[in-house]
Amino acid sequence: MARYWVGGGTADYTIIVGATVTVGAVTGQQSVVVGGQQVTLWTAETSGEQITDLLNDQGFATTTVTSADGTGSRALGQIPPVQLPDDVTDVWASAAGGPRTRMTPVLGPRVVEIGQQAAATQAALTAHTAAVNPHQMGLANAVDFTAGTPESRIVGNLVGVVPGGTFGLLSPSQAAGGVLLNPPAVAGSYVGNVASPPDPTQGSSGNPWLKNQQPYSATDNNPDLYQFGATTVGGAFVKTNWGNGNAELRGAPSLANRIGARFFEFLESLGGPSTGRFFELSTNPTNPANREPLLAGYGTGHATQPGWIVATRVLAGLLGVRAGGNYNSLTAVNFRGQRATTGAPTTGTWVTGDVVLDSAGAVYLCTAGGTPGTWSTSGAGAAAPTAYTAVTLGASMGHGTKQAASRLDRGADNGRLRGTLTAAAAISSGAVIATIAATAHRPLATVTTIARYSGGGAQFQIATNGDVTLGSALTSGQSVWLDSITWDMAA
Numbered sequence: 001m002a003r004y005w006v007g008g009g010t011a012d013y014t015i016i017v018g019a020t021v022t023v024g025a026v027t028g029q030q031s032v033v034v035g036g037q038q039v040t041l042w043t044a045e046t047s048g049e050q051i052t053d054l055l056n057d058q059g060f061a062t063t064t065v066t067s068a069d070g071t072g073s074r075a076l077g078q079i080p081p082v083q084l085p086d087d088v089t090d091v092w093a094s095a096a097g098g099p100r101t102r103m104t105p106v107l108g109p110r111v112v113e114i115g116q117q118a119a120a121t122q123a124a125l126t127a128h129t130a131a132v133n134p135h136q137m138g139l140a141n142a143v144d145f146t147a148g149t150p151e152s153r154i155v156g157n158l159v160g161v162v163p164g165g166t167f168g169l170l171s172p173s174q175a176a177g178g179v180l181l182n183p184p185a186v187a188g189s190y191v192g193n194v195a196s197p198p199d200p201t202q203g204s205s206g207n208p209w210l211k212n213q214q215p216y217s218a219t220d221n222n223p224d225l226y227q228f229g230a231t232t233v234g235g236a237f238v239k240t241n242w243g244n245g246n247a248e249l250r251g252a253p254s255l256a257n258r259i260g261a262r263f264f265e266f267l268e269s270l271g272g273p274s275t276g277r278f279f280e281l282s283t284n285p286t287n288p289a290n291r292e293p294l295l296a297g298y299g300t301g302h303a304t305q306p307g308w309i310v311a312t313r314v315l316a317g318l319l320g321v322r323a324g325g326n327y328n329s330l331t332a333v334n335f336r337g338q339r340a341t342t343g344a345p346t347t348g349t350w351v352t353g354d355v356v357l358d359s360a361g362a363v364y365l366c367t368a369g370g371t372p373g374t375w376s377t378s379g380a381g382a383a384a385p386t387a388y389t390a391v392t393l394g395a396s397m398g399h400g401t402k403q404a405a406s407r408l409d410r411g412a413d414n415g416r417l418r419g420t421l422t423a424a425a426a427i428s429s430g431a432v433i434a435t436i437a438a439t440a441h442r443p444l445a446t447v448t449t450i451a452r453y454s455g456g457g458a459q460f461q462i463a464t465n466g467d468v469t470l471g472s473a474l475t476s477g478q479s480v481w482l483d484s485i486t487w488d489m490a491a
Contacts, residue, residue, distance in 0.1 A: 003055065004089060004105035006041075007065060008081035012103065014039065014067040014095040015077065033077035035069040041084070042092045045100050051091060055083040067095065087118055214247045221245060230254040265299050274299025320354070333365070344375035377413065385409045388418065389438040391468070396425040397433050400479050404434060406441040408489070415441050415462075415489055417482035427474040436466035447487040454478035462487065 006012075014037040017029050040063075041051040052063040057080055070076035084091060084105070092100040199206055214225055222245025229239045240254050253260040263279045266272035279297035283290075294312055298305040315321065320336040331353065338357040339345065344364040345356060350373040354366040368374035388405035400420025409416045421433055436442050443462055451460035451470065455478060459471030462485075470480060 003083040003086055005081050005083055006091060006093075006103045006105055007079040008057075012079040013075075013077040014079065035067050035076045037067045037077075037095045039065050039067060039079055039093050039095050041065075041082075041103070042094065042100055043090075045092050045102070048092070051085065051088065053085040057081050212247070214245060217245045263297070265301075272299070273301040275301040275303070344377070345372045347372055349373075385416075386440075389436075389441065391417075392435040392437045393421070394427075394431065394433040394435070394468075396423060396427060398422050398424050404482055406436045406438060408441060409486065413489060415443060415487045417485040419482055421480045421482065423474040423476055423478050425476050427470075429471055429473045430469050432467045433470055433474075433480065434468040436462065436468065439466070442466040443487050443489055449485060449487070451480055451482065451485060453480040460485065 013033055014035065015031050016034045017031055020027065020029050041054070042048045043051060050063075054062050054065065056062050056065065062082070065080055065082045068074035068076060068078045068080065074080060079093070089105055091103050093103045094100045212225060214222060224239075224245060225243035225247045227239055228241040229237050231237060238254050239252060240260065241249075241251050244250055251261045265274040265278050276299060277293060277296040278299050280293045281295040283292045283294060285291060292312060293310075295315075296310050296312075298308045298310060300307045302308070320334040322332050322334050333353045333355050334351070335355050336350075338359070340359055342358045342360045342362065344358070349369075349371045350366045351369040352366055352373075354369075354373070356364050358364065362377055364375045364377050366373045367376050386408040388407045390399075390403055390405045393399070393404075398421070400422045402419040404417065404419035404421050406415060406417050408414065415436075417436075423433075427433060442464060444464065446464060447462040449460050450457050453470065453472065453474065455472060455474075460480075461469050461471070463469075474480070
């Protein structure tokens with residue numbers, strides 16, 4: 001099929017009829033050439049349909065053509081050439097909605113004949129291909145086919161190499177192989193750069209299907225290698241995926257509340273979810289077999305780490321590491337780091353849920369944000385328990401099978417006794433049966449509780465000076481068990 005050209009000829013101008021003038025004995029209207037007029041093309045002198053499937057002289061689709069305004073290379077008012085739809089050979093032009101004038105394709109008088117011949121050829125070809133096996137070829141006519149080398153692809157050559165240019169076909173000599181997207185220039189003209197398709201036998205180390213090599217820019221001021229993006233409601237272009245001037249991958253969301261990049265697990269309809277790592281940041285050693293997954297995302301179908309993000313080295317964050325996060329209805333906390341001194345932070349602004357370690361290993365939780373906020377060391381997060389210190393025995397009292405001793409649990413929050421006291425003789429009710437030897441282990445106020453002894457249970461008191469008394473008499477050989485005795489140091 002053929003697209004014929006109209007316009008660009010000596011008679012193809014836009015003219016306006018002006019005032020009446022008299023030249024000699026002849027009176028008539030003056031005609032003036034005007035530019036910048038929109039010209040539409042029609043199928044008939046009157047009525048008919050407007051022809052909108054046009055290509056301008058730059059190869060771009062258009063529905064109209066505008067006469068020259070005199071600022072370019074064409075004369076004022078000249079109608080630029082334009083290509084008609086396939087096999088259209090007769091058109092009528094109207095400038096600015098004025099009367100229509102017939103325009104003839106540049107091939108001259110034979111264009112109608114050529115168009116009719118092309119139409120007849122097309123009709124015959126259509127009828128031929130619609131027939132069932134028109135050549136009557138059977139299986140006996142078939143022969144084995146041996147494939148040769150992989151087919152080369154031709155991308156094309158940028159015509160004019162200017163913004164708004166088009167890709168055109170290369171000459172046969174340039175089309176000897178595939179053409180890279182960065183063809184070299186020879187004598188001012190861009191020529192094809194031959195590249196053979198990859199050899200499948202080369203494996204993953206073979207030649208790539210597509211390659212573009214950028215000159216390195218230390219300041220990263222090369223133009224982007226490529227850009228993909230979205231258009232906002234207001235018509236602005238937003239880059240969402242691009243390769244920068246050093247061909248390094250970059251990405252961003254198209255809107256403030258969108259996700260710029262996402263990796264999905266294996267498709268459920270094809271056997272997902274993933275049972276291994278489906279996302280990985282890894283080392284890049286010389287031997288690919290030695291790669292180490294520094295940070296990896298495991299599929300929800302993994303047997304032991306479903307949905308986990310796993311770091312094989314150290315996972316760190318400038319704002320701390322967040323843990324918990326609604327697991328089993330827990331509230332998340334932020335581990336901020338370790339202080340160089342003991343105690344809770346006394347400066348800086350903190351938020352509820354911040355957790356720090358002091359230099360002695362005590363854990364402090366911010367229970368109310370502020371500067372420096374409110375901090376607590378109560379609960380299982382405080383420092384490790386102190387060593388046990390043996391109690392001082394009261395009169396006629398001895399250690400049982402396990403030595404009676406005291407210590408501090410969870411830092412300075414709680415005191416604890418362990419072991420057994422055994423009477424060597426009769427002990428009266430209320431007598432001092434032991435004294436907590438370590439001053440730091442003694443309560444700030446008298447502690448009253450119940451202790452188990454050989455005769456049952458009795459009131460048990462620990463005074464602020466560490467004296468331990470039992471509200472029941474003991475006979476020789478009876479014991480008092482201390483392993484369940486704990487107290488709040490502030491009680």
